[in-house]
Amino acid sequence: MNYKISKRAASLAPSLTLAIDSKAKAMKAAGEDVVGFGAGEPDFDTPQHIKDACAKALAAGFTKYTPSAGIPELREAIAAKFKRENGLTYKPSQIIVSCGGKHSCYNVILATCEEGDEVIIPAPYWLSYPEMVKLAGAKPVILQTTDKTEFKVTPEQLRAAITPNTRLFILNSPSNPTGSVYTPEETKALGDICVEKNVLIMSDEIYEHLLYDGAKVKSVASFSPAHYDHTIIVHGLAKAYSMTGWRLGFLAAPEPIAKAIDAVQSHSTSNPTSFAQKGGVEALNGSQEHLPVWLAEYDKRRRYAHAKLNSIPGLTCVNAKGAFYLFPNISKTGLKSAEFCAKLLEQEKVAAVPGIAFGADDYIRLSYATSMANIEKGLARLEKFCKSLVK
């Protein structure tokens, strides 16, 4: 049988990360002592009070369809979060709850972009953005950055990339994969250009709470009513509450866009899981006490890993003030990222994600959402590997 694959599906890049990941998993299953730096998720458990709220809802039979955009209680809790933490006023009707922040991103792109539209994406980027843009039939326009600017695009770079076809600019701060954080001034400067040029901004703020070294962020929506009108904020519970498997994300948008996204969602996935939403309400309205504890632990690992990476011959690593990733430069080892990661896994049993997956072949991504003992063991092996390359 000769199966016809749609142009849209066929246009997607196969996942390079999956190849390494499945190899690492197979090695682990075979009893090998693999140290994994690949995780894109917290290593902590979901806080107990959140699990309890979900279990209670499930036991009480809260198991039916909900409104497609989420239960009113959760949309209100999200609106209250934006008011409390960001000083932003959204009506619950401007909030859509989706099946993960990834789904929120996809809904935004699908509801705003089409054939002929260009979407500006700074690289290194979260690997799903360009593929989502292609699925919508639009064209990703990649803005390359390097560690020299801490992986941040400059206002000049953004301005030069905007054409009459530019529909959307994707901003992700703190960033996956680099951990970079735009200062409020830098964020405003990019927002100003989008307002001036009438370009929408999709601001992915899922790592908002994971900040170190006193770093501060300010949502691009918050600088003026015009910035607010040009911004769609994408957010979720996965990272700050360790709820990756719950599949709960949300977005806040100008009313007409929220309405369009509600329509898209109502004909595709419908509502996110009913009882998970009850856990989401508890996450946002309940105790936030876990967060400083997690942040202290992440920060300890980050400081250790950052210093260690810079002591390894052939590697340099800029400081990263957010998320739970470091993105060291491997160019002095003479290897490109896919070969580097494949050999690292083979020779030293350390799994890392090649930068090429994020549009940056001179780097690898290391997640420090793993125990200090793993980090020490894995980086010692990485050091041995690099010493074998750099003579």
Ligand SMILES: *Cc1c(COP(=O)(O)O)cnc(C)c1O
């Ligand atoms: C993890 C992540 C998301 C959302 O993940 P979900 O599990 O779908 O909620 C969105 N954007 C970035 C950059 C991420 O790293």
